[in-house]
Amino acid sequence: MFGVPGDFNLWFLEQSITGDQVEFVGCCNELNASYAADGAARLAGISALATTYGVGELSSLAGVAGAHAEQVPIVCIIGAPPLDSMKKGALLHHTLADGNFTNMMNCYREFTVAQARIEPVNARQEIDRVLRTCLLEKRPVYLQMPSDVAGIATEPITEALDLRLPPSDPELLRQAISQIVSRLEASEKPVILLDAAADRFALTDLLLELSEKYGIPVAHLIPAKGAVSEEHPRSIGVYAGDGSATAVREAVEASDCLICVGTRFTDVATGLFSHNLDDSVQINLESYSVTINGETLNAVDATELLAGVLRRPVLVRKARGTFHSSIQPAVSFETDGNSIQTSSPVTQVSFWRSFQKYLQPGDVIVTDTGTSFFSSMKLSLPDGVTFIAQPIWAALGYALPATVGACLAAPGRRHILLVGDGALQMTVQELSTLFRHDLKPIIFLLNNDGYTIERLIYGVASSYNNLHPWQYGMLPRIFDEHDRSVVHRVETIGDLEKTLASTNKISKLHFIEVVLLRLDAPDSLMHMARRAAEFDFPQMRRLGAEDKTLRKSKLQGLGLSGNGKKATPMGNGN
């Protein structure tokens, strides 16, 4: 349970920490706590967020909304004023002093899947209902706990919460199984396309069995990165519209039976809607429904459905072989044309190429929005790697606090954070929480002197994309009075190699500042940024030549060549 105390939740927190069932992790602010809770829930299956009424809960709301978008189950527990004072509309601090005590829960209603104000008369039923919804829907829920209700004794709890989905409708389940089997039997080119829901609803193992049984290649959308190892023989890699490797694109788009698992074709997942999929060939599998041949069968549990399909004998076995060897995903980090010498400056391309080799099975990687997220999309993940990011909500600053949660939820694993300078400046205080709990992730700070990804979209030289430069290497000493970290500054390929080798011992937290040029980005990201600019600002097309001239003159004014490479040192970024 992550959070920040406040007068209305103190009694609740005191009850919670009595005994050894719950560990309370105090974060530096509520937004960070929500990100930490999100990171923990991705590995532990669920987590809790404890905040105080009004000021605290609204601070964390953006993070809770992110968890909703990314399908992460978090129980938000809000310490509210005493029940009677709310009922009487008392003019209290942390409110608008207007006697309104429904406004906060109403805000949360938009971003959580169940809400309750806990009163003694309903506590048992309401808490169970809300927890059950959280676990079954894999999204955040809201419990408002009046300060005088926390700690009231109820009857002892003797039975575990029933977390089974209601059983499928037998007839609809039978129909769904038969239809899927006949579609698979008739198909020449079936493909399974995973989205994050496959992982959240623990369907991946069954889907891999299905892939094995029928020889079906498995592709994934960006949010499902890590759900299946990219080294798995049936994994063909990421499908992202025209941002996919050609062979993956062909396989997915030419499929005559595309089993889509919880897919959401968002802008980021599809390279800005460049996907080209035939709806009529899709089977859309959700946790408790399936759409086949355009007809939705509700009350069909995906686990029961997949198990049912797997029990049926395969009548027509098509020789489909192993796909990984024939369809190689776009693993390669394209060359940047520079000769690779140890004295060469490190670039995005050389950094990610080395990082690819540095990855180990079982790592947990957390990336923030920015070049770190988009470049990491090209990594080929070894077995058992968990990849944590926010491909949909994309909140800058998410990853450092999420690393706190991830480290606590899976203490035995190697945790690696990849974060930009802009992202770090958003939520940097959580370095403190890492030290407070003696956590030792390996942190790569990609310092490119500002908001590079935004510069690539628009305002390449504009001051709003600049950051005030910090002495980043001093941060670990500021947040920790003990000597529990090693700071590295990487400017050349030689520095990078030495540093990566030295982090093999993870008895300390490693803080690695990687110094990159301002406009250095992989070609794929440049391309994506141009697309994003065209999508966001159709007016740019109308401006046409005028805009290009403006852009060119700005680049020249900065001593930057038209290809975005830095020609002269940039000064301090302002």
Ligand SMILES: Cc1ncc(C[n+]2csc(CCOP(=O)(O)OP(=O)(O)O)c2C)c(N)n1
């Ligand atoms: C909360 C929030 N505010 C603003 C943004 C917009 N935004 C997206 S990426 C970005 C800049 C990222 O900069 P940095 O972390 O330094 O990464 P870089 O692209 O430079 O590698 C900004 C401001 C956002 N995604 N989330």
Ligand SMILES: [Mg+2]
């Ligand atoms: Mg940056």
